[in-house]
Amino acid sequence: MKPISKIAKAIAPSATVAVDTLAKQMKADGIDVIGFGAGEPDFDTPELVKQAGIRAINENKTRYTPATGIVPLRKAVADWLEKMYGVSYKPTQICVSSGAKHNVFVALQALCNPGDEVILPAPYWVTYEEAIKMAGATPVIVKTDETTRFKLTPAMLEAAITPNTKCLILTNPSNPTGMLYSNEELEEIAKLVLKYDLYVISDEIYDQLVYHGTFTCFASLGPEIKERTVLINGASKSFAMTGWRMGFAAANEEISKAMSSYLSHSTGGTSTITQYASLAAYECQDDLVGKMVLAYTRRMKYFMERIAKIPGVTALEPDGAFYVFMNVKEQIGRTIQGVKINSSADFAQALLEKGLVAVVPGEAFGAPGYVRWSYATSMENIREGLDRLEKFLAE
Ligand SMILES: Cc1ncc(COP(=O)(O)O)c(C=O)c1O
Structure with a gap:
């Protein structure tokens, strides 16, 4: 058969969609994973x-x-x-x-x-x-x-x-x-x-x-x-x-x-x-966004307070959107729970498999050494996700 389009063959699938799909699949299989991969509001449409x-x-x-x-x-x-x-x-x-x-x-x-x-x-x-x-x-x-x-x-x-x-x-x-x-x-x-x-x-x-x-x-x-x-x-x-x-x-x-x-x-x-x-x-002349912005602000502040207390990871405080881009460079070279971490992609994989937390590796954004967390999820999930990160890093 003749080869398909060169352009089409060269296209990489979306890594964020892949992480989200994997986390949802794990959940469907009965695994208690918390997903921070998707970039979508957890609020209902007004x-x-x-x-x-x-x-x-x-x-x-x-x-x-x-x-x-x-x-x-x-x-x-x-x-x-x-x-x-x-x-x-x-x-x-x-x-x-x-x-x-x-x-x-x-x-x-x-x-x-x-x-x-x-x-x-x-x-x-x-x-x-x-x-x-x-x-x-x-x-x-x-x-x-x-x-x-x-x-x-x-x-x-x-x-x-x-x-x-x-x-x-x-x-x-x-x-x-x-x-x-x-x-x-x-x-x-x-x-x-x-x-x-x-x-x-x-x-x-x-x-x-x-x-x-x-x-x-x-x-x-x-x-x-x-x-x-x-x-x-x-x-x-x-x-x-x-x-x-x-x-x-x-x-x-x-x-x-x-x-x-x-x-x-x-x-x-x-x-x-x-x-x-x-x-x-x-x-609509009413404010449809204000309540969501307040909730995102609270979550972001909580995220930053927690990160400040977790050794070996850092992040700049975001000004907007709903992502924290976490620097995990200190983790590279470590062995965590029996897994050798050679990159932020390895880190994200191990955090998913061992820590049951889904984040997107920086490689997907052209920035190795980082992982992206979306805080468009409930405070309860954020608290539990960061507890799991802490535990994962400590072991
Ligand atoms: C910077 C940026 N642009 C566009 C989009 C896609 O938006 P839409 O869902 O409207 O296609 C996203 C979604 O993650 C995004 O982060």
């Missing part, structure tokens, strides 16, 4: 959003929609962006699709030609590297570390730029580190974006989940920057709607038109029911 979805079904709003979403939803998203960040988009510049993940994928398809380079600061969210490759482009990974709080500096960015650089991916706040760029830091990056004529895919899916500092929307840094930015956001994290599959991109007319064509031939639009539910979320 009631008014669920009711809007149910109403859509009852009112037979179950037919095809425009590929980029129903006009009222695109308008509601545009109004929301104006209200939140003072950035003004026409509804035609908004592409709603099946999750922010899909928007990242389609944005890269719309922007990149084979041979283009896309700068990706590490640690990065697992999907970007593969999505860049799926677009036929080349990821240029720029490693950051704790000395800059895992943030890309202008000097790092400038050193990575070549004549082939097309685009930079920024995630703010970051998955997996939880770090937030300040307005000043983003302004410095923006200067280079203009100087070298780059596009920016600015993934702002965690914009509502910020515990310290102030979030800056990259596109709000000025009209020239807005023209070059594909702003990615969506309902999954802020409104606890991961399973509904709603994300959006806001971009200039040329890019949004290209993305729209792409969507019209691929998904044909996300579920109609999801769109009506999301409309209720984006039109």
